Amino acid sequence: MIARSASSTPKGTTMSHIARFSTPEGPRYGLITGRILYALAGPADTTPFDGRDLTPGERVGPVEKSALLPPVMPSKIVCIGRNYAAHAAEQNAALPEEPMLFLKPPSALIGHGAEIILSPGAGRVDHEAELAVIIGRRAAHVRREDALDYVLGYTCANDVSARDYQKKDGQWGRAKGFDTFCPLGPWIVTDLDPSDLAIACHVNGERRQSARTSDMIFDVATLVSFVSGVMTLLPGDVLLTGTPSGVSPLAEGDTVEVTIEGIGTLRNTVRDAH
DSSP: OBOSOOTTSOTTOOOOEEEEEOOTTOOEEEEEETTEEEEESSSTTOOTTSSSOBOEEEEEEEGGGSOBOOSOOOSOEEEEESOBHHHHHHTTOOOOSSOEEEEEOGGGEEOTTOEEEEOTTOOOEEOOEEEEEEEOSOBSSOOGGGGGGGEEEEEEEEOOEEHHHHHHHSSSHHHHHSTTOEEEEEEEEOSOOGGGOEEEEEETTEEEEEEEGGGBSSOHHHHHHHHHTTSOBOTTOEEEOOOOSOOOBOOTTOEEEEEETTTEEEEEEEEEOO
16 A cells, blocks of 8 residues: 555655666655655655555655656566557558557566667557556456456556567567667656556657557456466556557657646657667
C-alpha cells in the first residue's frame, strides 16, 4: 500500500506518482508531489515492491531537473500485438481471437529524456504509443475479476519497432528488441482507472496517433489474467497493451512524445547510431 497521509508528507500530496531516479550512489525510488521529487523514506534500496507503506523522505528537487530512469527494471516486458482494431487494419492483419504475446528484452529499456538509437541497417523504425501496466506482486493464474489487484500502476511506453525486420523475420524478437527500443516513463501513476484514457503520440509536435484505451480489443484486466495463465508475472514486470493506428517512421533529430491522460508525457529524441 502507498501511504495516503504521514507526518512527513508535504501538504497536498496524493502519493500516487512513483519515480525512479539516478543518484551518485545508484538508482533510487521516489514520490512526486506538486512537481517536486522526494526520495522514499527508509534505506536507499527501498522499492514500491517491498510490501511497506511508502512515505516521502529527503527532498530531491523539481522533477523536471531530476535524472529520471525507467520507473522499473523488470524481469520481462510482455507485449500484446494487434490490440486495437484500427492498427491491425493498417497492418493488413486479422484481428486476434486471443491476446497475441511477444517479449521485449529489459535491455531495450530507456527512460524519459533518453535517446532512441536507430541501428544501422534497421530500415524503417516506427513509434508505437502504448499504455504500460506495472505489476505490483507475483501473479500466476489470476482471475480476471481479481487481476487489477495485482497491478501497482500505469505509465507510458513506446514500443519502437524495426518494421522491415518484423516483416522479413516473420516474428518480432529482432524487430522489437534493439537497445533503446522500449522508452518507458516518466513515472508510475497508481490511482488510475485504465479503462478509458486518451492516448496520443506526437512527432516534432505533429500528432500521429490518437485513440482511447476503451478501443482496446482486450482490456487490462483480461490481459493481466491471460498473461498470468501463461507465465508468472513478478513484481516490477511490464505489460505493454498494444498500440493504436497511426504508426509512422522515425528519423534522426525527431522528438517523439507519448502522452496518456492521467499520467503525463514520455519524451525521447532520436538519433542514428554512429
